[in-house]
Amino acid sequence: MPQPPVFDNSYARLPAQFFHRQHAESVPAPSLIRINTPLCTQLGIDKTWLESSAGLDMLSGRAFPDSADPIATVYAGFQFGSWNPQLGDGRALLIGEIVAPDGHRYDIQLKGSGRTPYSRGGDGKSPLGPVLREYLVSEAMHALGVPTSRALGAVTTGDTVYRDNALPGAILTRVASSHIRVGTAQFFASRDDRQALSALCDHVIARHYPHAADSANPVQAMLNAVIGAQANLIAQWQGLGFIHGVMNTDNMLLCGETIDYGPCAFMESYDPATVFSSIDHGGRYAYGNQPHIAHWNLAGLAQAVLPLLHTDEDEAVKIAQSEVNAFPERFVAAYQKVLANKLGLSDFTDSDDELLKDFLTLLKQEKADFTLALRRLAERASGRELVKTLWDFPSSFSDWLQRWDERIARDSQSSESRAAQMQRANPLYIPRNHRVEEAINAAYKGDFSPFNQLLEVIGQPFDDRGEWLDYARPAAPEEAVCQTFCGT
Ligand code: AMP
Ligand code: MG
Numbered sequence: 001m002p003q004p005p006v007f008d009n010s011y012a013r014l015p016a017q018f019f020h021r022q023h024a025e026s027v028p029a030p031s032l033i034r035i036n037t038p039l040c041t042q043l044g045i046d047k048t049w050l051e052s053s054a055g056l057d058m059l060s061g062r063a064f065p066d067s068a069d070p071i072a073t074v075y076a077g078f079q080f081g082s083w084n085p086q087l088g089d090g091r092a093l094l095i096g097e098i099v100a101p102d103g104h105r106y107d108i109q110l111k112g113s114g115r116t117p118y119s120r121g122g123d124g125k126s127p128l129g130p131v132l133r134e135y136l137v138s139e140a141m142h143a144l145g146v147p148t149s150r151a152l153g154a155v156t157t158g159d160t161v162y163r164d165n166a167l168p169g170a171i172l173t174r175v176a177s178s179h180i181r182v183g184t185a186q187f188f189a190s191r192d193d194r195q196a197l198s199a200l201c202d203h204v205i206a207r208h209y210p211h212a213a214d215s216a217n218p219v220q221a222m223l224n225a226v227i228g229a230q231a232n233l234i235a236q237w238q239g240l241g242f243i244h245g246v247m248n249t250d251n252m253l254l255c256g257e258t259i260d261y262g263p264c265a266f267m268e269s270y271d272p273a274t275v276f277s278s279i280d281h282g283g284r285y286a287y288g289n290q291p292h293i294a295h296w297n298l299a300g301l302a303q304a305v306l307p308l309l310h311t312d313e314d315e316a317v318k319i320a321q322s323e324v325n326a327f328p329e330r331f332v333a334a335y336q337k338v339l340a341n342k343l344g345l346s347d348f349t350d351s352d353d354e355l356l357k358d359f360l361t362l363l364k365q366e367k368a369d370f371t372l373a374l375r376r377l378a379e380r381a382s383g384r385e386l387v388k389t390l391w392d393f394p395s396s397f398s399d400w401l402q403r404w405d406e407r408i409a410r411d412s413q414s415s416e417s418r419a420a421q422m423q424r425a426n427p428l429y430i431p432r433n434h435r436v437e438e439a440i441n442a443a444y445k446g447d448f449s450p451f452n453q454l455l456e457v458i459g460q461p462f463d464d465r466g467e468w469l470d471y472a473r474p475a476a477p478e479e480a481v482c483q484t485f486c487g488t
Contacts, residue, residue: 002049004058004065007096010105011178012069014203017188017196019071024061024093025114025124027169029158032056033132033448034455036139036152039175043152044101050153059155059173061093061113068096072116076190077183077250078300080284085190087183087250088118091126094179105207107179108152112171127167128156129440130486132451134172134261136439140431140458141258146236147229148258149176168444176257180204182301183250189304201308208255219308223323227298228330229256234294235334238287239342240430241267241370245277245484247285247293249300263484266430268474270363270370276433276484291335295327341425342374343404344381344418345411355403362397369474371430378422381408381415386464387428390473427461428472433481435471 012019032051040047049055057063064070072089093110100106111134112126131154141148152173159169180200188196205212205222212221233256237244244251245263253259263277272288280286285293302309302320310316339356340348348356363373372391379387380401393401408418431454439451457471475481 002052002054003046004049004054005043005045005067005098005108007065007067007069007108008099008105009067009069009071009096010203010207011073011094011097011107011180012071014199015196017074017193018200019073019094020088020117022070022072022093022116024070024110026062027060027157027159027171030056030060030062030155030171031158032059033154033156033170033443034135034452036150039150039152042100042102043098043106043175045098045152056155058095059110059153060157060171061110064095070095072118073179073184074118074187075181075183075250076187077181077248078186078297079246079248079250080280080282083190084250085187086118086120087187089116089179090119090122091116091124092174092179104177107174107176109174109176109179110171111174112157112169123161125157125159125161125169126171127161127163128170128443129167130262131170131172132440132443133264133436134174136431136436136451136454136458137261137264138174138258139455140461141242143459143461144236144240144427144430146240146242146258147233147256149174149179149253151175176253176259177255178204178207178253179259180254181250181259182252182254182297182304183248185254185301185304186249189307194307197305198308201305204254217309217319219305220319220323223302223305223309223320224326226254226256226301227323227327230294230298231327231330232256232334233258234291235331235338237290238335239338239425240427241270241287243267243274243276243285243287244290245275245280245285246486247290247297249297252294252297254301262486265433265481265484266371268369268371268432268480269367270360270373271367272364276482278483278485291328291331294331295324298327299324338425341421343377344408344422346413352407355400355407358400358403362400366394366396371427372472372474374426375428375472377404378419378426381422382419384464386466386469387472390469424462428464429457429461429468431458432471432473432475433484434475434479437481 074088093113095108115124135151157169161169209225212218215221251260265276267274274287302324309319336348376387442450
């Protein structure tokens, strides 16, 4: 007999002001798009149950296993720098938490399951396109080794969702270590609800940073750990040319995983000013700005937890500042590790800055594809020539390549280990925007094979699969996607 998952709902045991108990809206005709088999295994979820009609009921919000305790959680946030005191799961529902066989606890959440008290003017629903985009990009990020929320499955609902057009509705089942945001702390801080803030920090510490409990100042240790996790995360984004697009404080998780794949996209030709989101007019969340925005958001977190850092306000401010001021340095240290791997160095030191800067200047001048250029560099280290058929360094790079040759000749590691390191750090396959669009457009016409095919390709981002090479190709001018949109 297939067995339903058993939920254990630690967030739902928090005080009442953290959430609203809520059921999903009924959907007329749910139909399965896909279940994520490896993730089922990792979570210890019985795949045959998930594929059964009871499983479809859960993925579409029709009915949940008895152990579920579905809630919409509340939070606030700074959206594009403007304070919004009242946000929350407006189109999402936390079904419950699962403790996986490895002991790790995960949230299982529906996204697009209908209205909640936090929906404000929205319908709580999601069209099919954003669900497929999130599925693809979050799974790509996972395969690329980036901490991220994941996709357990997706269904169409049989509903019509009205945006600019009438579109088929869908629901994504999202998995994350938790969905606790910087904006969650900001919600309670802004209401001066010291007790709730303290309960939230205790929960985050117990769940994500248990070592902080042993510290003389646990909330400071938690803040320190969140800042470290975010420094690592953003360093990985930068190394991949990933542009999140909506780095509002309600879209930044305290557990350090990437969340909310709305208008996100991967940069193709290198330019730090690259923006895709249709609503990011000022370029606030441009590629090159992401580390600064992360810093700003973390300052917001520090400010929110200020009353818990010290009973004396001046002391509390000093502690907060010392933690927040360390972010740039911690980011640079994390990014230097990423860069060392990408450039084939055993160690990236400040003296390599010049080499990097000149590389990036050339990339920008040549409008070179960020991903292909780095993968081609990895090929030079290994002697392979697959990417070369798509893109090779133009002559303007000759001097730079010679400098790089000299630099790696001075490096201590063997050429074999360098080649392997670069191959693992510089993907061949990313979810290119035009491919994601192509998969979505086909799905709107009822054909999910491009979606499934793309998912297979981006699941093996570092492999030299020559038969997939067309997926490594940047968009031709007529295919280029210049703008992306939120799911709303
Ligand atoms: P996001 O841009 O996805 O981070 O969403 C920002 C806020 O708007 C969150 O509180 C969402 O729950 C809410 N929201 C986004 N889309 C919808 C929708 N279609 N219906 C209700 N609430 C929504
Ligand atoms: Mg959000």
